[in-house]
Amino acid sequence: xxxxxxxxxxxxxxxxxxxxxxxxxxxxxxxxxxxxxxxxxxxxxxxxxxxxxxxxxxxxxxxxxxxxxxxxxxxxxxxxxxxxxxxxxxxxxxxxxxxxxxxxxxxxxxxxxxxxxxxxxxxxxxxxxxxxxxxxxxxxxxxxxxxxxxxxxxxxxxxxxxxxxxxxxxxxxxxxxxxxxxxxxxxxxxxxxxxxxxxxxxxxxxxxxxxxxxxxxxxxxxxxxxxxxxxxxxxxxxxxxxxxxxxxxxxxxxxxxxxxxxxxxxxxxxxxxxxxxxxxxxxxxxxxxxxxxxxxxxxxxxxxxxxxxxxxxxxxxxxxxxxxxxxxxxxxxxxxxxxxxxxxxxxxxxxxxxxxxxxxxxxxxxxxxxxxxxxxxxxxxxxxxxxxxxxxxxxxxxxxxxxxx
Amino acid sequence: xxxxxxxxxxxxxxxxxxxxxxxxxxxxxxxxxxxxxxxxxxxxxxxxxxxxxxxxxxxxxxxxxxxxxxxxxxxxxxxxxxxxxxxxxxxxxxxxxxxxxxxxxxxxxxxxxxxxxxxxxxxxxxxxxxxxxxxxxxxxxxxxxxxxxxxxxxxxxxxxxxxxxxxxxxxxxxxxxxxxxxxxxxxxxxxxxxxxxxxxxxxxxxxxxxxxxxxxxxxxxxxxx
Numbered sequence: 207x208x209x210x211x212x213x214x215x216x217x218x219x220x221x222x223x224x225x226x227x228x229x230x231x232x233x234x235x236x237x238x239x240x241x242x243x244x245x246x247x248x249x250x251x252x253x254x255x256x257x258x259x260x261x262x263x264x265x266x267x268x269x270x271x272x273x274x275x276x277x278x279x280x281x282x283x284x285x286x287x288x289x290x291x292x293x294x295x296x297x298x299x300x301x302x303x304x305x306x307x308x309x310x311x312x313x314x315x316x317x318x319x320x321x322x323x324x325x326x327x328x329x330x331x332x333x334x335x336x337x338x339x340x341x342x343x344x345x346x347x348x349x350x351x352x353x354x355x356x357x358x359x360x361x362x363x364x365x366x367x368x369x370x371x372x373x374x375x376x377x378x379x380x381x382x383x384x385x386x387x388x389x390x391x392x393x394x395x396x397x398x399x400x401x402x403x404x405x406x407x408x409x410x411x412x413x414x415x416x417x418x419x420x421x422x423x424x425x426x427x428x429x430x431x432x433x434x435x436x437x438x439x440x441x442x443x444x445x446x447x448x449x450x451x452x453x454x455x456x457x458x459x460x461x462x463x464x465x466x467x468x469x470x471x472x473x474x475x476x477x478x479x480x481x482x483x484x485x486x487x488x489x490x491x492x493x494x495x496x497x498x499x500x501x502x503x504x505x506x507x508x509x510x511x512x513x514x515x516x517x518x519x520x521x522x523x524x525x526x527x528x529x530x531x532x533x534x535x536x537x538x539x540x541x542x543x544x545x546x547x548x549x550x551x552x553x554x555x556x557x558x559x560x561x562x563x564x565x566x567x568x569x570x571x572x573x574x575x576x577x578x579x580x581x582x583x584x585x586x587x588x589x590x591x592x593x594x595x596x597x598x599x600x601x602x603x604x605x606x607x608x609x610x611x
Numbered sequence: 612x613x614x615x616x617x618x619x620x621x622x623x624x625x626x627x628x629x630x631x632x633x634x635x636x637x638x639x640x641x642x643x644x645x646x647x648x649x650x651x652x653x654x655x656x657x658x659x660x661x662x663x664x665x666x667x668x669x670x671x672x673x674x675x676x677x678x679x680x681x682x683x684x685x686x687x688x689x690x691x692x693x694x695x696x697x698x699x700x701x702x703x704x705x706x707x708x709x710x711x712x713x714x715x716x717x718x719x720x721x722x723x724x725x726x727x728x729x730x731x732x733x734x735x736x737x738x739x740x741x742x743x744x745x746x747x748x749x750x751x752x753x754x755x756x757x758x759x760x761x762x763x764x765x766x767x768x769x770x771x772x773x774x775x776x777x778x779x780x781x782x783x784x785x786x787x788x789x790x791x792x793x794x795x796x797x798x799x800x801x802x803x804x805x806x807x808x809x810x811x812x813x814x815x816x817x818x819x820x821x822x823x824x825x826x827x828x829x830x831x832x833x834x835x836x
Contacts, residue, residue, distance in 0.1 A: 208717075208724055215712040522708050525669065526722040526769065527697020529690040 226508040230548020233501035237580040238556040240497035247490040259472040266440040268465035278438045290455040292447035298436035304362040307353035312365035315423035317436045333384020343383040347419040351385040509591035616643035621675035635661040637831040648803045650822035658831040659812040701770025705782035711755035715765045722772040740768040760791035780811040
């Protein structure tokens, strides 16, 4: 195929090509923003689903009660003994000072031996989960991925909550088994209440880049071979065995726990979450709809304009021996150039916008799935503009452009 | 001898939305021998151009049969009809149907590209055609910068690019002054003498005079010829 059939022959056509490219950049950017907003606004719902929290109850003892580890264990035992409870876990935490990678504060680790947490496998950015018999292995938060490497052995000492200054330290050494992905991580110390408070990295876009996020640890032994006791937090995760409805189980548990007003079913939490975030969810849906409508309009309009503008050219090509498909192919070959380059530039711009401060609420990010999704949507939109022309010969033939009467 | 064009009981009805159907052709039967020059005359809206478009495979008849040589185009796919149009038919239209922002060379090159001719072959053929029609200096000039006569020469050169046996012309001199009209008529006479079959839709009695046969169409029916 000769170049003049595809490439513009005059300045106005180059201008139209540039306009199409700018339109494609705008459409790409909008679609990424929409995909990103959707991903981030729906993260809570997906986590809730993935972790089967619909069948669970979440409870946290009123913090001002200042219960000891023994009292918390006793409360846990009472919960576990309630008919209808499959299992109940108190999320426990061990904080370790690791001066090799963090000099300012200790890093908290969720103790992974809790059976419920074994169901909740956080994704890893690097490395792999150790087996439960591997002592003193840690998975570090995402924020530390550049501070050390998988396999490194780090020395430090256990931070003991509430210990008086000058108390003897508990020296430990741990091996780095991996790094968590930048994702929502259960934040045990904040307890229940609002769903988003249970997690670090919620739809507000606050990232795990913050240093005070949690790692994961199995059993920890100090340098003298003594098992280190973890600190039990206030967060209880209670699983129903399904023998009684969750709402009835809640009523039973309210007579057992010390702070019944802090006991919620998973569904109650999600309803509360929706109520609390109605505005944000509404804005996200509005953004999603606006982005789809705008990008559809931009892409179809620029493609349709090109087709309408070059209709006479298409008819001429048809006259001298091109099939209707060839005519469309020639017109679209020119349109592909700005759309592909617009898509690539839009992708680049969106990925760069993460550091620009352009987004206050949303954290711009894209996965391969987002890139494919945006590309597929753009192809669909451009196809939507082509289809009427593809089938136009069914009701209007190209020769009509040459009719004199 | 096999007819180059054979139309039998050809009808064409346009059905514009929200309007009454228009019968453009009402049972046209026509045979054209190879090498004939036929003028089709008639008032505006009589169906002349419709007949030309159907014979030229740009449009489909509502009823009846058209065969070009031994080929029945109604049974062909759009791409095979396009190939047939490309190799067997050349069009010359009143408004030239050229792409104004392309050069004369590029406009003539297009049918050769669709015919799958190699670059050198195309170059040679275009050079020959430009010389034949006395416009070699226009090769690189854009059509939009040419006079009506020059445009029509380019259009005729394009129509002959693949050396088709059949030339269909719709008012080829309609937009030209009398001197240029004479020159274009001379080209058609020459093509006729070289054995091309030519169908010319025209209002012009001078063109009708040079034809072997004149068909007069009224209200979609051949009334004379």
